[in-house]
Amino acid sequence: AQSVSQHNHHVILSEAASLELGCNYSYGGTVNLFWYVQYPGQHLQLLLKYFSGDPLVKGIKGFEAEFIKSKFSFNLRKPSVQWSDTAEYFCAVSPWGAGNNRKLIWGLGTSLAVNP
Amino acid sequence: GAGVSQSPSNKVTEKGKDVELRCDPISGHTALYWYRQRLGQGLEFLIYFQGNSAPDKSGLPSDRFSAERTGESVSTLTIQRTQQEDSAVYLCASSAQNIQYFGAGTRLSVL
Numbered sequence: 046a047q048s049v050s051q052h053n054h055h056v057i058l059s060e061a062a063s064l065e066l067g068c069n070y071s072y073g074g075t076v077n078l079f080w081y082v083q084y085p086g087q088h089l090q091l092l093l094k095y096f097s098g099d100p101l102v103k104g105i106k107g108f109e110a111e112f113i114k115s116k117f118s119f120n121l122r123k124p125s126v127q128w129s130d131t132a133e134y135f136c137a138v139s140p141w142g143a144g145n146n147r148k149l150i151w152g153l154g155t156s157l158a159v160n161p
Numbered sequence: 162g163a164g165v166s167q168s169p170s171n172k173v174t175e176k177g178k179d180v181e182l183r184c185d186p187i188s189g190h191t192a193l194y195w196y197r198q199r200l201g202q203g204l205e206f207l208i209y210f211q212g213n214s215a216p217d218k219s220g221l222p223s224d225r226f227s228a229e230r231t232g233e234s235v236s237t238l239t240i241q242r243t244q245q246e247d248s249a250v251y252l253c254a255s256s257a258q259n260i261q262y263f264g265a266g267t268r269l270s271v272l
Contacts, residue, residue: 049203077259079260081263087265088252088263088264088265088266089252089254089263090263091260091261091262094260096259135203135204137204139259148194148206148209148217149194149204149206149261150206151203151204151205151206152203153202153203154202154203
């Protein structure tokens with residue numbers, strides 16, 4: 046079955062620390078890849094996406110992610126986190142192909158707490 | 162409206178009652194999704210509507226769950242004879258160009 050695995054469930058960092066959140070998926074075909082973020086009290090919003098082209102994609106607020114096809118990974122990174130980055134981060138994959146209907150398959154999320 | 166709107170934002174009901182949740186998608190978005198998010202878990206796909214095509218109901222957990230959509234506008238998710246395990250946040254998203262835009266969700270609590 047198709048699945049998305051986020052390796053870190055809870056991450057606590059101090060401001061200015063670097064961040065890397067792991068995401069791996071199980072699907073051998075073409076995929077669209079997403080990171081969504083949910084700030085406290087707010088709804089889910091798109092952080093960045095990969096559809097095709099340059100495997101290093103940049104999103105809002107200084108986040109970036111790298112698609113490594115051979116590793117089935119799409120890890121999220123930020124060189125220096127801020128207190129305002131405290132949120133829940135979700136990786137999602139949209140497999141292409143018959144019957145997939147552009148559904149998103151979601152990881153369980155990573156809760157990031159940044160201490161000031 | 163500018164975004165996806167869901168109502169009510171919170172719903173408390175008694176076990177065995179029926180509930181109806183509403184989603185107003187972004188105008189012009191032909192695709193609409195319903196998800197369920199239990200506490201501490203990821204998003205669980207429930208149902209997907211795409212234009213006039215037959216909906217993908219493969220994620221509905223039981224026949225107590227159903228959803229309708231009128232054309233390319235409002236959708237309602239109905240849960241009949243609610244159970245305590247139905248307590249969760251129900252999220253709606255509409256989609257364009259394979260990017261999903263989410264509403265704030267309806268938090269359902271079944272007592």
